[in-house]
Amino acid sequence: LRTPRAPRRSAATAAVPVAEPLAALEGRNISAWFGDHQVLDRVSLTMPAGVVTSLIGPSGCGKSTFLRILNRMHELVPSASLAGEVLLDGEDIYDPSRKLVEARKHIGMVFQKPNPFPAQSIYDNVIAGLKLTGTRASRDEKDELVESCLIKAGLWKEVKDRLRAPGAGLSGGQQQRLCIARSLAVKPRVLLMDEPCSALDPTSTRVIEETMLELAHEVTIVIVTHNMQQAQRVSQQCAFFLAAQGTPGAIVEHGDTEAMFHDPVDPRTFDYVNGRF
Numbered sequence: 001l002r003t004p005r006a007p008r009r010s011a012a013t014a015a016v017p018v019a020e021p022l023a024a025l026e027g028r029n030i031s032a033w034f035g036d037h038q039v040l041d042r043v044s045l046t047m048p049a050g051v052v053t054s055l056i057g058p059s060g061c062g063k064s065t066f067l068r069i070l071n072r073m074h075e076l077v078p079s080a081s082l083a084g085e086v087l088l089d090g091e092d093i094y095d096p097s098r099k100l101v102e103a104r105k106h107i108g109m110v111f112q113k114p115n116p117f118p119a120q121s122i123y124d125n126v127i128a129g130l131k132l133t134g135t136r137a138s139r140d141e142k143d144e145l146v147e148s149c150l151i152k153a154g155l156w157k158e159v160k161d162r163l164r165a166p167g168a169g170l171s172g173g174q175q176q177r178l179c180i181a182r183s184l185a186v187k188p189r190v191l192l193m194d195e196p197c198s199a200l201d202p203t204s205t206r207v208i209e210e211t212m213l214e215l216a217h218e219v220t221i222v223i224v225t226h227n228m229q230q231a232q233r234v235s236q237q238c239a240f241f242l243a244a245q246g247t248p249g250a251i252v253e254h255g256d257t258e259a260m261f262h263d264p265v266d267p268r269t270f271d272y273v274n275g276r277f
């Protein structure tokens with residue numbers, strides 16, 4: 001077991017980071033727009049440390065937008081604007097004195113479509129984040145990091161003999177696990193996963209779910225999923241988003257996953273989790 005140490009502060013000279021404690025993430029009164037089009041209306045959700053939270057709801061209700069706001073990716077869209085706050089262990093990630101890379105390195109992201117750097121080797125894919133965050137590491141440290149991240153992502157055994165092969169040569173499920181390994185290399189405290197299994201076959205999906213359950217011990221996970229069984233298998237907390245008839249997306253109901261699926265409070269939640277729309 002690794003002993004958590006105080007986070008190192010200077011990105012430019014930081015060595016490979018040690019694991020930091022699990023962090024809580026909180027969105028407070030998040031509203032979001034693309035131009036004049038409001039897509040989220042005062043969404044508040046606490047994602048406690050060590051809890052896997054799933055975001056469910058029909059397409060277009062703002063789940064991905066909410067996730068991207070949690071990672072400061074929303075602001076990269078020129079027409080996008082937002083109101084509200086995002087707190088990582090109580091600290092505002094939108095604090096203007098915080099550099100984007102500094103705010104974001106604690107919050108990893110995995111997308112629906114696996115997006116490894118195709119021409120780069122498996123090895124270089126895993127350590128790509130070190131360069132982005134200005135983290136220096138010796139060859140041995142890199143080797144160790146690549147191995148540990150690939151183990152955590154459940155990919156090590158399959159690729160350990162071909163670490164120098166390009167990422168593009170892997171299957172879809174392997175590529176997604178490579179992306180998980182890449183996101184873990186900067187030791188995020190929160191991992192956001194936007195439909196990480198939607199493009200994958202059932203076997204790869206199961207492997208990734210097992211990986212998530214393991215990872216949940218060291219990183220707070222938020223997952224968007226359309227797979228209701230998956231939400232029940234991997235998450236302890238669930239939030240149901242809905243954008244009713246042209247209104248912006250909002251959370252209808254959130255809480256304990258089991259309760260949401262078996263004893264929902266709102267009839268719309270009942271209809272959704274039972275596949276009625």
Ligand code: ADP
Nearest residue numbers: 034039057058059060061062063064065066077
């Ligand atoms: P979900 O992930 O729940 O399917 P999204 O967050 O992707 O929903 O989308 C929410 C709304 O925001 C939709 O109406 C969508 O068309 C709109 N939207 C998403 N991304 C953009 C964008 N880059 N520019 C303009 N509108 C967008």
Ligand code: MG
Nearest residue numbers: 063064065224
């Ligand atoms: Mg989406």
